[in-house]
Amino acid sequence: MAQIFAYIPHKDGVADDIAYEIQAAAGKLDSNAQVTAIVTGSGDTLDKVAGHLTSLFKEVIKIGHDDLAYPNAEVVRKALCNVLPSDAIILAPHNTFGMDLVPGLSIKFDSACASDVIDFEGTEGATLKIVRQVLGGIISTHNDLDISNGAVIAIRPGAFAPVEDGSEGGTIVDKSGDAGDISTKRRFLEIVEAEVGDVDITKSDVLVSIGRGIEEEENIGVAQELAEAMGAVVSCSRPIVDAKWLEKSRQVGTSGQTVKPKVYLALGISGSFQHMGGIKGDPFIIAINKNANAPIFQVADVGIIGDILEFMPELTEKIKDL
């Protein structure tokens, strides 16, 4: 198999937690592979993240350039094309940046492309067997990918159990000089930080999280009472924010907040990968949903099939009694 590279995003000099999951995915793809991490950026933050990643990868390629200081998939794509071999197997996260980066990268390399991959099932010659999900996670599809000319594969956040922090003592290879001309038509303008809400859901050990199953804005008060009784904080899925029932700072998921609670009570949440991608740290998940086939039950530690509108007030009363 061709060499495997892991594109690792980072912020403020800290590698995204997905680095541990991509390392695990690469191990599943080829247990004998020596995976090379690749990071792009500029200045001290790039040096910091490259240094951090040497504990996880035997080799870390860094590409530094002022134009790489901000997230711009078009610039990153050019830099990777100029540095990596065209038959490389490149793994990247299936987050909003990865969705922008990956398809165009495979076109430039003329290699295979697979997005939102949740598992690898071995190889037969130049065929890599991959698993993806469709229809909101209800159906898994098993696909053959021809990797004879390399591949660019986006890994779903949360699909591979992260490896432990390692002690690889890897080396950093500076390929900034090989990046060549990375000027592009797309320009970076600014980063707009998410609004700061009245409550910081990322700091809470217990989250009572509501989804579209809450049905009406008036019912949010019932969830808030339950959260108060439990000493928890209310978070939510994206439809609740889209409906303007709660502020954006309460949204868990790939386009919302990343949370690391100890207990996650999911009320009327189907369990889309965009939602689950925002839950880290392996919390104890209790899911209540009236649809027994809801994907959230695949990851929940405790699953309760029922109507949250009946369940929430009863649970609140029981907790108050206790």
Ligand SMILES: Cc1cc2nc3c(=O)[nH]c(=O)nc-3n(C[C@H](O)[C@H](O)[C@H](O)COP(=O)(O)OP(=O)(O)OC[C@H]3O[C@@H](n4cnc5c(N)ncnc54)[C@H](O)[C@@H]3O)c2cc1C
């Ligand atoms: C680029 C992109 C980024 C996204 N980012 C995010 C993100 O950050 N966070 C996020 O959450 N989503 C995100 N989404 C949306 C995501 O794809 C899903 O649409 C969303 O997570 C679904 O929210 P939900 O589970 O609340 O709603 P649904 O999928 O509609 O599920 C509602 C669930 O409630 C159950 N239910 C209904 N009534 C009751 C009841 N009375 N009692 C019990 N159960 C009931 C239903 O059976 C169902 O399972 C993103 C989508 C895209 C395309």
